[in-house]
Amino acid sequence: MKILFVAPRFHTNQVQLIKKLIEKKHEVIFHAASIGPTEDHSIIKPAQFKQSKLSLVAEKLFGKGAATRRNYFPQLAKYWRTFKQLKPDMVVIRDPFKLFSLTVAIYARLTNAKIIFYTQEDINRYRSWRTLLKQKGTIRFFKAAWMSPVKTSPESVNNGALKYMYYVPLPVIVNGEEKNNNNFSGEAPRILMVGKYHQERKKHALFLQALHSLKDRYRFSATIAGECATPEQQLNYRVIRQEADKLELNGRVEFKQDIPYNKMAELYAAHNIFVLPAINEQYGVSVNEALGYGLPVVCTDTCGASFNITNGGNGFVVRSNSLEELTSSLEILVSDQQKLHQMHRQSLQYARENLSADVFYEKFSQLVLDRFSIVMN
Missing domain, CATH: 3.40.50.2000 (Glycogen Phosphorylase B;)
Structure with a gap:
């Protein structure tokens, strides 16, 4: 055809x-x-x-x-x-x-x-x-x-x-567990967020504030990846970097720009948790891509793909713009490796059966x- x-x-x-x-x-x-x-x-x-x-x-x-x-x-x-x-x-x-x-x-x-x-x-x-x-x-x-x-x-x-x-x-690509780099051998959990740098609704700053609330109590690292091809995106990228510096997240958060699609697999596989704090996200395919790599997902209740998430099963759905709910969900994931491992398996299973x-x-x-x-x- x-x-x-x-x-x-x-x-x-x-x-x-x-x-x-x-x-x-x-x-x-x-x-x-x-x-x-x-x-x-x-x-x-x-x-x-x-x-x-x-x-x-x-x-x-x-x-x-x-x-x-x-x-x-x-x-x-x-x-x-x-x-x-x-x-x-x-x-x-x-x-x-x-x-x-x-x-x-x-x-x-x-x-x-x-x-x-x-x-x-x-x-x-x-x-x-x-x-x-x-x-x-x-x-x-x-x-x-x-x-x-x-x-x-x-x-x-x-x-x-x-x-x-x-x-x-x-x-989305659904990787077998044996192909994932996600490990739970006592290393600090690695958190990934993906979102275009020029869109305020992606809530990069809110994510950084949640990390700031947790940084003195838990071990973790984070990566923020996004498109940064236009002058507007580049300007906002600098503002977000400045916010990270102000919150003393140097050494905890790595920023990546314009990751091509064929390199995204490596990025997902190198992390343990995925976060999309964006509001009014029409769909959010990155939520499903993350599930395909076994990452528990934290997203908002105004994300179109949130119906794929079961609270406490393969992730958490939090209220839009709620720093408290975003922080508490991340805290559960970074503080309990056994829970993280369990949710990793459920993410993979859901992706195999549905995505x-x-x-x-x-x-x-x-x-x-x-x-x-x-x-x-």
Whole structure:
């Protein structure tokens, strides 16, 4: 099957699913509005297209929308010729309400390609009547399916998931215990946080304050890794470093910049605990990546991936902006090696059973069968 993916950029959270589809002998193509600084193109190289002059005007008037490129679209006639020549069997489109996405969806409809929209939203979330109408209408008009890697307990919802909306996890690497460098032989626990340096909502400062509260009572080291490619990111990086110095965390915290995707495995495997204190995190694939390396995870209740965490099992979910809860959760992990080891095993088990590439492919194949009556190999 020839599958075209269309997105603002080739995000790292798509690497493993693309890899699995290629492994299953599907032909996969990726069209992107832009290229990110830490992307891994070893398995697929995204194609970019010359921007339409109308799109340039729209971006000048209404903004680019940062990495989302909401107002980007290519030269329409030229892209139509490319699309017709490519003639994909299926198109997976990131967020149908961007101009590029709508362009591709219309072209796919005209060529009878199967359409799957992809967003990172809780499939069971409450929807206003306007949102319901908008999403239902989009699915019906394009005869599409809709998938998301986020779900909550059905008991917590008011109006439930839409028809033809499916939960499909974004797969992550799941390492066997024997391949992990995580050890519990009495060494000081190593804590990892990953978050772009320019985003205040990632809460680097809150994490540093939690470490400061614990540094005189427990042995540990920490690493903060993040994208630092723009002037804004570089400015905020310096501010965060200054905060670490002020809190006397020299020698306890190491800072890393612009780690390429193919080096992230080494980073996860070299640590014992993962922390994502970010608020309003739409998804947070790093939570799942960490689970795949057996790291217990501490994240907030406004992180989209928090449904993967069981308190006291494979990590802790803390209240957003709560220094007290963040500190107390970290304290449990750095003070009890036996507990840490137990949670390490539970993290691995959860990832194997819920987040592996095989689980993704099973869910994706079921979606395709249910919506389009197509059996994938």
